[in-house]
Amino acid sequence: MPDRAEPLLSVRNLKKYFPIRRGVFSRIAAYVKAVDDIGFDINKGETFGLVGESGCGKTTAGRAILRLIEPDAGTIRFDGVNLLQLRKHELRRKRRDMQLIFQDPYASLNPRMTIRSIVGEPFAIHRLAGGLEREHRVADLLNIVGLDPAMMNRYPHEFSGGQRQRIGIARALALKPKLIVADEPVSALDVSIQAQIINLLADLQQQFGLTYLFISHAIPVIEHISTRIGVMYLGKLVEVGTSAQICLAPKHPYTQALLSAVPTPDPAAKKRRIVLRGEVPTPINPPSGCRFHTRCPIAVERCKTEEPPLRQIEAGRDVSCHLV
Amino acid sequence: MTSVLEVKNLKTYFFTEEGIIKAVDDVSFNVPKGTALGLVGESGCGKTVTAMSITRLISAPGRIVGGEILFNGYDLLSKSEKEMRQVRGAQIAMVFQEPMTALNPVLQVGFQIAETVLAHQNVSKREAWARAVEAMRAVSIPDAENRAKDYPHRLSGGMRQRIMIAMALVCHPALIIADEPTTAIDVTIQAQILELLDSLREQYQLSLILISHDLGVVAEVAETVAVMYAGKIVEIGPVMDIFHNPKHPYTEGLLRSVPRLGSSAQKRDRLEVIEGMVPNLLRLPDGCSFAPRCYKRTLECTLSPIPLEHVSRSHGARCIHA
Ligand SMILES: Nc1ncnc2c1ncn2[C@@H]1O[C@H](COP(=O)(O)OP(=O)(O)OP(=O)(O)O)[C@@H](O)[C@H]1O
Numbered sequence A: 001m002p003d004r005a006e007p008l009l010s011v012r013n014l015k016k017y018f019p020i021r022r023g024v025f026s027r028i029a030a031y032v033k034a035v036d037d038i039g040f041d042i043n044k045g046e047t048f049g050l051v052g053e054s055g056c057g058k059t060t061a062g063r064a065i066l067r068l069i070e071p072d073a074g075t076i077r078f079d080g081v082n083l084l085q086l087r088k089h090e091l092r093r094k095r096r097d098m099q100l101i102f103q104d105p106y107a108s109l110n111p112r113m114t115i116r117s118i119v120g121e122p123f124a125i126h127r128l129a130g131g132l133e134r135e136h137r138v139a140d141l142l143n144i145v146g147l148d149p150a151m152m153n154r155y156p157h158e159f160s161g162g163q164r165q166r167i168g169i170a171r172a173l174a175l176k177p178k179l180i181v182a183d184e185p186v187s188a189l190d191v192s193i194q195a196q197i198i199n200l201l202a203d204l205q206q207q208f209g210l211t212y213l214f215i216s217h218a219i220p221v222i223e224h225i226s227t228r229i230g231v232m233y234l235g236k237l238v239e240v241g242t243s244a245q246i247c248l249a250p251k252h253p254y255t256q257a258l259l260s261a262v263p264t265p266d267p268a269a270k271k272r273r274i275v276l277r278g279e280v281p282t283p284i285n286p287p288s289g290c291r292f293h294t295r296c297p298i299a300v301e302r303c304k305t306e307e308p309p310l311r312q313i314e315a316g317r318d319v320s321c322h323l324v
Numbered sequence B: 001m002t003s004v005l006e007v008k009n010l011k012t013y014f015f016t017e018e019g020i021i022k023a024v025d026d027v028s029f030n031v032p033k034g035t036a037l038g039l040v041g042e043s044g045c046g047k048t049v050t051a052m053s054i055t056r057l058i059s060a061p062g063r064i065v066g067g068e069i070l071f072n073g074y075d076l077l078s079k080s081e082k083e084m085r086q087v088r089g090a091q092i093a094m095v096f097q098e099p100m101t102a103l104n105p106v107l108q109v110g111f112q113i114a115e116t117v118l119a120h121q122n123v124s125k126r127e128a129w130a131r132a133v134e135a136m137r138a139v140s141i142p143d144a145e146n147r148a149k150d151y152p153h154r155l156s157g158g159m160r161q162r163i164m165i166a167m168a169l170v171c172h173p174a175l176i177i178a179d180e181p182t183t184a185i186d187v188t189i190q191a192q193i194l195e196l197l198d199s200l201r202e203q204y205q206l207s208l209i210l211i212s213h214d215l216g217v218v219a220e221v222a223e224t225v226a227v228m229y230a231g232k233i234v235e236i237g238p239v240m241d242i243f244h245n246p247k248h249p250y251t252e253g254l255l256r257s258v259p260r261l262g263s264s265a266q267k268r269d270r271l272e273v274i275e276g277m278v279p280n281l282l283r284l285p286d287g288c289s290f291a292p293r294c295y296k297r298t299l300e301c302t303l304s305p306i307p308l309e310h311v312s313r314s315h316g317a318r319c320i321h322a
């Protein structure tokens, strides 16, 4: 990419293997290859959607990028520096610029803390605004996410799921981050509340020039919110492209099957569904060659032995499939 | 068409310390033989309590306080608990969202299915086992003879859900109530399970109540759709009418607020939303429960309860401005 501005986040060859220990000596018996050599760029101000089914490694990827878990290999260039080369205290400073929003607004807020201390916590941790100034900032943040600052002294259990997600978002915004990793931020919410939170995230992006890594299994949500999308299967990216490329004209057979499986809220829609055989194999011993070959409707001999690299097949779209 | 199930003015309340929760409040619907009714609505609107009321599995502080539940013409509410045990599992079977909690972890899955047979039919253990394996084949579990000897934890979520469906099917019930059967399951596996339910329905002339918060799932499976809000059915009708010609502002709003696949063809920045939040059942407003969030609200809406009225022969809505 010659005359393009440098991406805000640039991930290369990221790997995270979890050891599985067995026996009396807790020997490492195998590895779960949760994230196995993935890479993508996210430009400033855009939303990159990471989509895939449970266990495909999307949450691990998000956490590894923030170094909330230590990656085993790769580079993560964020805002000009490789995060994997930072020391603890340097990383701590950098963390202000990268925040996480969780799936479960119930579990991620400390039930014994008031909203004031939850949203103000980042200031306390980084010894920033104190006293009255902190209180003003917290009030501002609550306003921004559509909550009444008068509720500042209440506890999480007094709020609904959607409100709690707003509280989580307010906290994530406290230190004016550049990047927000949102891991299934609306999956636990009711349908009518999901739309409110999705809109809030879009408004905040506009207002503060935020960049999102949006992780979800919900494909229509990902399509709506993302500029570009990466589709993961068993620890690998199988296809990356713009929202329209991925969702209107998917090229990888897994992406095609995944999209065709999404139920449409339209009883008149004529569907040509590709029902995949079998189940997702375990990432402990992923299939040889192309990891998707055991379920792929068009697999040929070569797919069993030779791993297809992720390669560009047209402007903006990468696919890893021998037959595309 | 004769109805397998007729629910008339069902009321199930929970008598809690904080007050009376009218979890199901005047709910009526029919399930004609061989058809599927989809029950949709957001969390806490009363879908599960409706299902549990039909099978009479409501326990204190909950109580069915009114209505009729006619199953093949017989009123289930006047049956004794002993009679109900014969109905449950054999004539009306349930499939739940989380199969792991419904299965016993220390028993082979085949044995658990066979137990259902033994509880309802006078057959030998061998025969019960054979029927269990047969039911597992019917739900497309490969290598059913051997899988029957597996314990639940050895099976994937999708396989466990198939086991639950096999267990529901094994006594050839007239009605299956599936409460969010695919909510905990990946979308490609969900597609398999939905196809399976569809083919079983044809094969066994099954009637189905499918409970889901996913409008897409309901649109694909159901012939009739009932939309619940705060304990009441606010709209009911043929699936086409509900999805293409919704009359209740809540249904309308729900359909507009879900992001749809293919939306990147005409990218919009914002979704349309229903403002506000789902009401607390302990503090329902007078008049229409949806009024605080409704764009069509007028003073009239807030005065007295709104009846469910016909908007066409087979389509009803609980809204005075429908
Ligand atoms: N044992 C109970 N005691 C008190 N209230 C109850 C009890 N069980 C259910 N309720 C209340 O009844 C209402 C309806 O609950 P129900 O479980 O039927 O909702 P639902 O539509 O199935 O929701 P979900 O989509 O979350 O499964 C809720 O407000 C709930 O709090």
Ligand code: SF4
Pocket: B248, B249, B250, B288, B289, B290, B291, B292, B294, B295, B296, B297, B298, B301, B306, B318, B319, B320, B321, B322
């Ligand atoms: S009765 Fe009134 S408030 Fe209720 S849905 Fe209809 S228009 Fe809205």
Ligand SMILES: [Mg+2]
Pocket: B047, B048, B049, B179
């Ligand atoms: Mg429920």
